[in-house]
Amino acid sequence: MSIKDMKLGRRLALSALGLGIAAPRGFAQTGAYPSRALKLLVGYPPGGGADILARIFANKLSPLLGQPVVVENRPGAGSTIAAASLASAPPDGYTLFFAESGILVGTTIYDKVGYDPLTLTPIGALGNLPYSLVVNPAFPANTVRELIDVLKASPGKYSYATPGVGNIAHLSAEMFQKAAGVQIVHVPYKGGTPALADLISGQVPICFVSLPPALALARSGKLRLLAVTSAKRSPVAPDVPAISETLPGFNAAASIFLLAPPQTPAAIVDRLNAAMRTVMAMPDVLSDFTAQGATVETSTPQELAALFRQELKSWGSIVKSAGVRME
Numbered sequence: 606m607s608i609k610d611m612k613l614g615r616r617l618a619l620s621a622l623g624l625g626i627a628a629p630r631g632f633a634q635t636g637a638y639p640s641r642a643l644k645l646l647v648g649y650p651p652g653g654g655a656d657i658l659a660r661i662f663a664n665k666l667s668p669l670l671g672q673p674v675v676v677e678n679r680p681g682a683g684s685t686i687a688a689a690s691l692a693s694a695p696p697d698g699y700t701l702f703f704a705e706s707g708i709l710v711g712t713t714i715y716d717k718v719g720y721d722p723l724t725l726t727p728i729g730a731l732g733n734l735p736y737s738l739v740v741n742p743a744f745p746a747n748t749v750r751e752l753i754d755v756l757k758a759s760p761g762k763y764s765y766a767t768p769g770v771g772n773i774a775h776l777s778a779e780m781f782q783k784a785a786g787v788q789i790v791h792v793p794y795k796g797g798t799p800a801l802a803d804l805i806s807g808q809v810p811i812c813f814v815s816l817p818p819a820l821a822l823a824r825s826g827k828l829r830l831l832a833v834t835s836a837k838r839s840p841v842a843p844d845v846p847a848i849s850e851t852l853p854g855f856n857a858a859a860s861i862f863l864l865a866p867p868q869t870p871a872a873i874v875d876r877l878n879a880a881m882r883t884v885m886a887m888p889d890v891l892s893d894f895t896a897q898g899a900t901v902e903t904s905t906p907q908e909l910a911a912l913f914r915q916e917l918k919s920w921g922s923i924v925k926s927a928g929v930r931m932e
Contacts, residue, residue: 642673646702648684650796654815659703665884683771685711689719698873702864707772714771727909728863732901735835735858737819749851756787764790765811766800777857778813779927816898
């Protein structure tokens, strides 16, 4: 190396120090990104609504990035286990999280979750996913109004299943109890699939769960689909009422979004956001997401950060008013 090159290198190093520039932990400056397989975390077991959507997304993202995108299920504790895993992953763009709104209130519900939602790196919003209110076919209610009447006649007698504590399905149920003036006992599961299995077998009579699997089971007669939790009826199930038609103003749908570990470099975030937007604009992805009851709506990382702050406030107030808390 020449003296001239040494001086140039020294000036660049000093300039970097003066600007406070440092390479984030785990980020290698060499090589093109991505150069190996990516991992896409999902906070629920295989077969649920979030898992189905994540696999649709991963299958289209992989060819765009030129690398495999492998879905890894980390179920439990309202997706906070998956979120904590993301928070401790290297910020190199190789671990991502297909997440939903429930992770934003994890710190309000659990004493220790291992992450701060505001430190996770937003890649972009993907859309919204309504939940459904379903009952066992033997339950004596065919409408939301009939369900409310049955529950009011026997406060605390009946139980309801959800995919876990603190996810939006659970918070939707808490909103429903408050709006309807009823009392139901919560039975949390590690995902929608086991919750629906116990509903079908008669272990629990009522369930709040993502729409896609519930819709398929309703069509086969294994459960009765009473309503969706979104403000309006879902395009994929126009014959199914919204809870708001019985309880005006009711609206409980989860935002779904893509996240990276804290301190992920801006260049990687921009690369992933561009790829994400391309995927979500594909006609077959739009069709597949719609078929699963999801509404596609993408955003910039900055817009997702603003949405985080908004939803932290709105869902947080529901958690506090319902007294939802886990040690």
